[in-house]
Amino acid sequence: MPKRIFFLIINLALCFSFFLIESKAQNHRLSGRIVDSESGEFIDGVSVTLRGTAYGMTSVAGGYFEFTNIPSDRYVLSLALEGYNRFEQVIRLKNDTDLGNIPLVSFGASGSGQALQKTIRSDNIVRLLNERPNFIGGNMVYGIPPEPKKLEGNNYLDPKWNRASILLYRDQQILEGFRVRYNIVSNMFELMEPENNLVSVMPGLRIQNIVWIDSTYQVPRYFVNGMDFLDEGVPISGFFEVLVDGELPLIRRTEAFLKESNYNQALMVGERNDQIIKRNTYYYLKGKNVIQIPRKRKKFFELFGEKAVEMEAFATENSFSVKDPSAIFQLFTRYNSLFPGFSPLMDQLLDEIEN
Numbered sequence: 348m349p350k351r352i353f354f355l356i357i358n359l360a361l362c363f364s365f366f367l368i369e370s371k372a373q374n375h376r377l378s379g380r381i382v383d384s385e386s387g388e389f390i391d392g393v394s395v396t397l398r399g400t401a402y403g404m405t406s407v408a409g410g411y412f413e414f415t416n417i418p419s420d421r422y423v424l425s426l427a428l429e430g431y432n433r434f435e436q437v438i439r440l441k442n443d444t445d446l447g448n449i450p451l452v453s454f455g456a457s458g459s460g461q462a463l464q465k466t467i468r469s470d471n472i473v474r475l476l477n478e479r480p481n482f483i484g485g486n487m488v489y490g491i492p493p494e495p496k497k498l499e500g501n502n503y504l505d506p507k508w509n510r511a512s513i514l515l516y517r518d519q520q521i522l523e524g525f526r527v528r529y530n531i532v533s534n535m536f537e538l539m540e541p542e543n544n545l546v547s548v549m550p551g552l553r554i555q556n557i558v559w560i561d562s563t564y565q566v567p568r569y570f571v572n573g574m575d576f577l578d579e580g581v582p583i584s585g586f587f588e589v590l591v592d593g594e595l596p597l598i599r600r601t602e603a604f605l606k607e608s609n610y611n612q613a614l615m616v617g618e619r620n621d622q623i624i625k626r627n628t629y630y631y632l633k634g635k636n637v638i639q640i641p642r643k644r645k646k647f648f649e650l651f652g653e654k655a656v657e658m659e660a661f662a663t664e665n666s667f668s669v670k671d672p673s674a675i676f677q678l679f680t681r682y683n684s685l686f687p688g689f690s691p692l693m694d695q696l697l698d699e700i701e702n
Contacts, residue, residue, distance in 0.1 A: 378413040379446035381406045398423040500623030502532040502603050508539055511559035527559055531603045534585055566693055576637050590676055592692055593683030596632040601625055629675055644669050651682055658682055
């Protein structure tokens with residue numbers, strides 16, 4: 348064999364060997380373990396892929412996954428499992444890499460720490476920049492699936508159970524010893540029997556009035572059915588709480604409203620959940636007519652007729668605002684105390700609304 352050809356073969360062999368060594372050196376291992384962000388327990392059955400490649404597998408045997416013989420390159424690791432937020436992370440693979448524990452955040456998880464923030468960053472930002480760096484195709488932002496809305500609050504006048512005496516319209520029957528809750532929206536009372544704790548439901552239209560002992564303040568509270576009164580000539584559905592009785596009674600009605608979520612998923616601002624909001628409205632009772640308390644000072648004191656000047660002076664002396672419910676309570680208590688036979692129902696206004 349000519350010497351030139353011999354050296355040529357040797358050089359080709361060496362080059363080929365170097366190529367094999369170099370190629371082998373550029374292939375790496377990528378591994379990790381998938382766990383639940385809240386409990387820390389491993390998760391099997393997670394779909395693990397390197398986006399845009401043929402590499403894919405499912406986490407097994409304690410949440411582990413491992414890819415082998417992966418060329419050096421830039422990848423997007425994607426983890427997906429039903430019931431969890433998708434997780435994506437950019438990997439610049441230059442050598443064997445163990446990612447350690449990777450937390451997946453379940454829908455509705457209460458935690459908002461590092462795991463959740465990582466999910467938001469990888470899903471909202473990484474995916475957007477990797478797939479559509481120039482935002483071609485519109486302004487849609489790929490993000491984590493929105494969490495299901497929840498309903499915050501409740502429809503009860505007081506969610507706690509309170510001992511009560513109940514007067515029924517039929518035969519003026521009195522029920523004693525029950526614990527009750529009142530659903531404002533449905534106008535229904537829930538009654539818990541004193542001995543066996545069984546709960547039954549009674550429509551509000553069957554009850555004329557009710558007195559319950561507030562379980563927090565241990566004072567009686569008095570409620571009357573709006574069907575016995577008129578609002579612009581029309582009977583009223585629901586119950587009023589009598590705050591001050593006497594010559595000019597002060598009563599209050601609590602209503603519940605649904606405030607829908609205004610959450611913007613793209614900007615992550617606003618209220619995420621629907622809310623039940625409760626509002627108190629104050630009225631005075633004139634005969635059978637309920638009339639809303641005026642908001643303007645002049646009209647407010649006109650309610651007291653010939654004692655208007657005296658009542659306004661009392662309000663000024665005590666720095667009372669006619670827009671403050673507690674001040675309104677004090678003023679009506681003062682006015683009715685000027686007449687014989689007055690006895691206050693309560694010493695202070697219970698103005699706490701529990702949602």
